Amino acid sequence: MENSLFSKKEQLIKQVEIGVTDLLILVVSFLIYQFYQNGSGILWVSGILLLVNTLRFWFEKQIKEGLDWIIRYRYLVALICFSILVMLRIHGSSIGIYDVLFGKTDAAIVNEIFGNGRIIRGDEFNVQVPYFFSQWYNQGALLSDYMSLSPQNMIIGYNAPVWDLTLIGKPFIWGYLLFGNEIGLSWYWCSKIILFLLVGYEMMFILTKRKYLSLFSSICIVFSPLLQWWLAPHMYQVFFWASSLFVVGYYFFMAKKKWLKILSTILSVCCLVGFVIALFPSLQIPLGLLMLALLVATLIRDKKELCWNKRDNVRILLVVIATGIILGIFLIESREAIQLLNNTVYPGHRVSIGGDQGFEVLFTDPSVALTPFLTPGRQNACEISDFNQLGIFFLFVYFYFLWLKKKGKIRGSFSIENTLVMIMLIEMYFMFIGFPEIIAKITLFSYINRMYMIYGFTAMIFTFVMIAQVFQYRRLLSWRVGALACGLFVLLYIATMWPNIDPEYRLYFGLRFYWSVALLMGFCGFLLFTQWRKLFFPIFGSWVVITGMLVNPIVQGADSVWNHDLIGYAEHVREEQPDARWLITNSKYTQQLLLANGIKVANGVNFYPDLKKWEILDPTHQNDTFYNRYAHIVINFTEEPTHYSLDGADSFIMYLNVDDFKKLDVEYVITDPMSADLLKNHGINAELVFEDPASNSFVYEIKKVG
Incomplete structure (x- = not known):
């Protein structure tokens, strides 16, 4: 009798989950169709999503098996998707702005399938695309005089396509050199999205050991507002290569199979070159330290599985030699350009000592839900962009876990969680208090003028790592713990955020919108402590769709550059x-x-x-x-x-x-x-x-x- 009641309860929960997800799909689709420019394409997407989700009533097992198949053969699936998208010349560039500014020779050509180009993305469509496209006419040479009287170093110029050894760490631009500009533009965008989805999954699976959570968190990372608004310039690449270094570094030490040892050795060279050549110290230094700390923490956690012998030392030597040769040649060829760049007034001569951030950076800026639809008044959308995270909520939960661990109710390693919390506290100290200049220079923190970005990324990883722990120890957790964490989180969220609301948005929506977002985020965290915990994913996923997936348009071809x-x-x-x-x-x-x-x-x-x-x-x-x-x-x-x-x-x-x-x-x-x-x-x-x-x-x- 108890089993029958339990089964009925599970069925009811499942039906509610499917119904709520269907409702969210309809609501999000309506908002996009009604308020997003050129957003009618969402009707086709939402129709497919509604069909698949509703079929879960009868075919839950088969759909889950299909998802398992996709995860198992993710690299094959990624290759097929990438090939199709590139053949169709699909990308997310804002080059459509040129059609607005310069008109069209052939007005019948329409490139933007979904959404429109954004004028604020000038670094992408008005700097990077011209630099990259010009290299086709420059035959991929290192130096180019196409943009000025004397040559510019094209690797310094956003890592434009150049035929040299650093290509091993720049797979995003291979399409430009092999197939020309139109295919190259699609290759660039699609490879960036798809490769980070793969790397993000591997990173989160190493940290959480949960495949479905890793898949979801990978999507949340890649389609975070910050990475989407900054996708084209250096910033996205630094996050990608830092994450790749963590993944490759883990398998470099943990691999047992010979083929995986060889592959991780080769990829180590690729990742190290890509990370260094990204040339953005304000992100490279903190992200490098973050991933190094996480790597050490995971190796400590999994030390029993570590398989290392003296022959593996040769692999380290090979990586050092190969990376040193490639980067050494680059530095010799580009030393004059690097020196000129370092000696510029901007961005070269900048020293950061921290202490210049307000407490609002601890939370996701609610305005990220509005920037895809409306232009802000105080800051541009790129500067407002943020990672979607519940770091402070789970910081409260983390201390509760420490109490449970002290009581002997939970066991196991908390090395990853401890590491993330320690890093977050250091980031907070630098943001709110700052370092003396001499300490900032010794620690290289003097280069870090965007610590809020690193904190957001750290807090996002921490969010999903803690969700994995909540699922593991859910039987020990009461809804009261979630309610308390939710209440504290919401109060702090509102108290720190409302004085910093963009005035243009405040005029349109008032304070109620921002309070609603704080309640929504807190409610998402609270759900994880109840029997309705799986509702977290469609609700938080809907937020990701609104805030991140609508940032860049979906465009076919590059006629906007020459039409x-x-x-x-x-x-x-x-x-x-x-x-x-x-x-x-x-x-x-x-x-x-x-x-x-x-x-x-x-x-x-x-x-x-x-x-x-x-x-x-x-x-x-x-x-x-x-x-x-x-x-x-x-x-x-x-x-x-x-x-x-x-x-x-x-x-x-x-x-x-x-x-x-x-x-x-x-x-x-x-x-x-x-x-x-x-x-x-x-x-x-x-x-x-x-x-x-x-x-x-x-x-x-x-x-x-x-």
Whole structure:
């Protein structure tokens, strides 16, 4: 009789779980369809999800077996998905912004399948894509003069496609070098997502030993708002390679099979090169330390399974030698560029001592649910982005576990949990109190100016590690413990977050929205302490969909880069004059679009100063505080002496004296008619050769400078 009642109770819980999940699918689909630009495609996706989830009423076992098959053959499944997506030329770039700015030659071509490009993603579509695309015309050479008068190092430039030994640690860009720009763009985006999903699963499985939780947490990590908003530049790569180092490092020491030992040895070289070449010290240092600490903790936990002999020492030597050779050659070839970058005003000369963060960074910013739909007022969406985590909630639970362990009610190693808590406390100390400058420099924390990102990542890992422990010891846990942790969490969440709400969002939604998010997060944690614990996953998963999966569009092809009248004319000039140099005024976008199509420009984005250009225009270097930086360069003509003004830490405006312009070897200028008249008044023969009404661009050929 008891078994019958227990079975009925399980059936009821299962039915409620399926019903609630169906309801959440409908609610999320409605929100996306109603409020997300170009979001009608969600109807097809939600229809499939509803069907599969509802079929669980009758085919739960078969669906679970299918999921098990996917997990078991995940690498084969990943390869098939990757191949199909690349063949279809699918990616998530915001290059569609160029269609808005420059119009279309063929208006019938529509590339954006779901969502739209975002202007805030300028580092992606307006810097990285042009740099990468230009390398096809530069034959993948290390140095390129396509964006300025003197060559820029293209590895320093966002790790653009370059034929050299560092390719072993840059699988994301292989497609560019092998198949060209359109396939390369798809290869880049799809490989980044799929490879991190695989690495994330392996990392979380090592930490939790639970395959379904590892699959879910991997999706949550990859589609976290922070990683999606920062997917294209260096940041995503640092998180990926740090996680990869942990996974490969674990199997490097734990592997028993010969083939796995060989594979982990090779992959160790790949991961070390990829991690170092990412060139973002403010993330590399803390993430490297985090993963090293976690690796040591897992090896201590699994020390009984450790299989190591003297021959394995040779593998360490091989990794050191191979990595040293590859990185040594890179450093020799790029030492001048690295030195120039390190000596820039921005980002080179920065010393962080911490103590500059508020307590709100301990929690996920509720605004991440709004940034895919509305532009914030105070900060940009990238800066607001965060990891979805319940770190503080599970910090309370962790101390309860310590009490249970002291009472002898639970056993087993807590080395991973202890390590994560210790790291989180160090991160908190640095964020809220800070280190003396000398200590910050000795510990290398002086490079860390984005510790809140590292804390969010640590707290996210801690969240899922603790969920695994809650499931393991669920019979010892009372709902009262969850309720207490939930109450404390919600109170702290609201108290620290409400003074820091974006004013634009507060005007639209008021404080109730933020309180609701705090309650939702706390409720998710509370559910884990009840018989309804499995509801955590559809609720938290819905939050992940809203906050992370809607950040980037789904785009097919790269027509947005070349489907413009202006580009058609510029390509015609390039065919006849491949070395012709173009200068663009009053724009941050036109020169980058030209660059993406293999047109040489004089004022493209520079990662470090173009010494040749500034020797011509500023031989005494009295203005180097303006241009000695990573910089977008906007040029305007003037009759006054050449002068500069900062337009941001990574951008400046140069008011170029017309007579100074004569010193530059430029064949074409894109400017307005009034500026062209100014050139003519100073004896420069600027002849209008093309006009593009769609972008209001006027192309002048400089026939004679004198």
